[in-house]
Amino acid sequence: MSASSADSGLLRRTVAAVVPPDPAAISDARLRQAQLTKPPGALGVLEDASLALCGIQGTCPPRPLVRPVVAVFAGDHGVHAQGVSPWPQEVTAAMVANFRAGGAAVNVLARQVGADVLVVDMGVAADLDPGTDLLDRKIGRGTADLATGPAMTRAEAERGLAAGIEVAHLLVDRGHDVLLTGDMGIGNTTPSAALVAAFTGADAAAVTGRGTGVDDATHERKVDVVRRALRARPVGDDPVETLASLGGFEHAGLAGLVLGGAARGVPVILDGVIAGAAALVAQALAPDAVGYCFAGHRSVEPGHTVALERLGLRPLVDLDLRLGEGTGAVLALPIVQAAGATLREMATFDSAGVARKDGRR
Numbered sequence: 001m002s003a004s005s006a007d008s009g010l011l012r013r014t015v016a017a018v019v020p021p022d023p024a025a026i027s028d029a030r031l032r033q034a035q036l037t038k039p040p041g042a043l044g045v046l047e048d049a050s051l052a053l054c055g056i057q058g059t060c061p062p063r064p065l066v067r068p069v070v071a072v073f074a075g076d077h078g079v080h081a082q083g084v085s086p087w088p089q090e091v092t093a094a095m096v097a098n099f100r101a102g103g104a105a106v107n108v109l110a111r112q113v114g115a116d117v118l119v120v121d122m123g124v125a126a127d128l129d130p131g132t133d134l135l136d137r138k139i140g141r142g143t144a145d146l147a148t149g150p151a152m153t154r155a156e157a158e159r160g161l162a163a164g165i166e167v168a169h170l171l172v173d174r175g176h177d178v179l180l181t182g183d184m185g186i187g188n189t190t191p192s193a194a195l196v197a198a199f200t201g202a203d204a205a206a207v208t209g210r211g212t213g214v215d216d217a218t219h220e221r222k223v224d225v226v227r228r229a230l231r232a233r234p235v236g237d238d239p240v241e242t243l244a245s246l247g248g249f250e251h252a253g254l255a256g257l258v259l260g261g262a263a264r265g266v267p268v269i270l271d272g273v274i275a276g277a278a279a280l281v282a283q284a285l286a287p288d289a290v291g292y293c294f295a296g297h298r299s300v301e302p303g304h305t306v307a308l309e310r311l312g313l314r315p316l317v318d319l320d321l322r323l324g325e326g327t328g329a330v331l332a333l334p335i336v337q338a339a340g341a342t343l344r345e346m347a348t349f350d351s352a353g354v355a356r357k358d359g360r361r
C-alpha cells in the first residue's frame with residue numbers, strides 16, 4: 001500500500017469512528033447539575049463545560065483530567081516569501097529549540113498547571129536535533145507559497161492529517177486524558193485567515209489580522225494574498241483539497257489531532273486562530289468532532305472570532321492573547337478541570353440537607 005493510500009485510509013476510518021458525545025451521560029449531568037447546592041445556572045459556563053465533559057467521556061460525573069499534554073505542531077510557510085510577517089523564518093526553528101529547552105511562554109504556563117509539552121515537527125524549514133521531546137513528522141521544509149499555487153499536494157495534506165491522528169493515538173496510549181493544541185510557524189496567521197475565509201465564506205479583510213504585529217502595509221499585503229488565493233483557487237466541497245490549497249503542515253496536524261482525540265473520546269482544548277482554522281477542517285470532515293473540543297480562549301486575530309462562531313464554541317478565556325504555542329489552551333485547562341470537579345464533588349441539596357427554592361428538602 002502506498003503511503004498516501006494508508007494515510008487516506010486512516011483518515012477515513014478515523015472520521016467514521018467519530019460519534020456524537022454520549023447523550024445519556026449529558027442528560028445524567030444535566031440532572032445532577034440541577035441537584036447541586038447552588039441556584040440553577042449559577043455556575044454559568046462551567047455548567048455547560050461539565051455537561052460537555054460528561055458527553056465526551058461517556059460518564060457522569062466526569063473523570064478528573066490528570067495527565068494534560070500540549071502538542072505544539074510546528075511548520076514553515078512558503079507564503080512567508082510574500083512579506084506577510086515581519087519575523088524571519090528561522091524564528092520557527094529557534095522557538096522549537098526554546099520549547100525543548102523549556103523557556104517559552106507555553107512551557108512556563110504548562111508548568112503552572114502540570115501539563116507536558118511535546119513538539120511535533122510537521123515541516124520546519126530546518127534540520128532539528130532528534131530527541132524524545134520531539135516527534136519528527138516532517139512532511140517538507142515548509143509548504144509551497146499559497147499566493148502562487150496550492151500550499152500542499154493532496155498527498156501532503158493527507159500525510160499531515162494522518163500524522164495528527166497518529167499523535168492523538170500516541171498521546172492517549174501514553175495515558176494523557178486531555179489534549180491541548182499548540183502551534184509554531186512564522187507566517188501561519190496568513191494560511192489561518194485563508195482557511196477561515198474558505199470554510200466560513202467571510203471576506204478576506206474580515207478574517208485577516210496583524211499576527212505577530214504587522215504594520216498597515218504588511219496587513220494590506222496579507223489581505224491581498226488571502227483574497228487572491230481564494231479567487232485563483234475557488235473553494236470546492238472537498239475539505240482536504242481546501243486544506244491542501246490554503247493551509248499549512250501544522251494546520252493539517254492539528255486537524256488530525258482534533259479528529260483523533262474525538263475518535264478516542266478524549267477532550268481537546270483548542271488554542272488560538274491556527275487551531276480554530278484547523279478545527280474548521282476537522283468540522284468539515286466530521287462535524288461531531290467539534291463536540292469533543294473546548295475553545296481555550298479567544299485570540300486577538302479577527303479570524304478566530306469568525307472561526308469560533310462557525311464552530312459554535314464559546315471561548316473560556318479572553319485575555320487579548322495573540323501568541324499561539326498553546327498558551328490560551330493551557331490557561332483554560334484549570335477552568336475545564338474545575339467544571340468537572342464541581343459536578344463530581346459538590347454536595348447535593350439532599351446530601352447537604354439544604355432547602356430548595358420552594359422550601360422543599
Ligand SMILES: O=C(O)c1ccc[n+]([C@@H]2O[C@H](COP(=O)([O-])O)[C@@H](O)[C@H]2O)c1
Pocket residue numbers: 084085086087183184185186187188189190210211212213214271272273274299300301304321322323324325
Ligand atoms: O494563536 C493565535 O491566535 C496567534 C495570533 C498571532 C500570532 N500567533 C503566532 O505567531 C506566529 C504567526 O504570526 P505571523 O505574524 O508570522 O503570521 C505563529 O508562530 C503563531 O503561533 C498566534
Ligand SMILES: Cc1cc2nc[nH]c2cc1C
Pocket residue numbers: 087091095183184185212323324325
Ligand atoms: C518570538 C516569537 C515567539 C512565538 N511564539 C509563537 N509564535 C511566535 C512568534 C515569534 C516571533
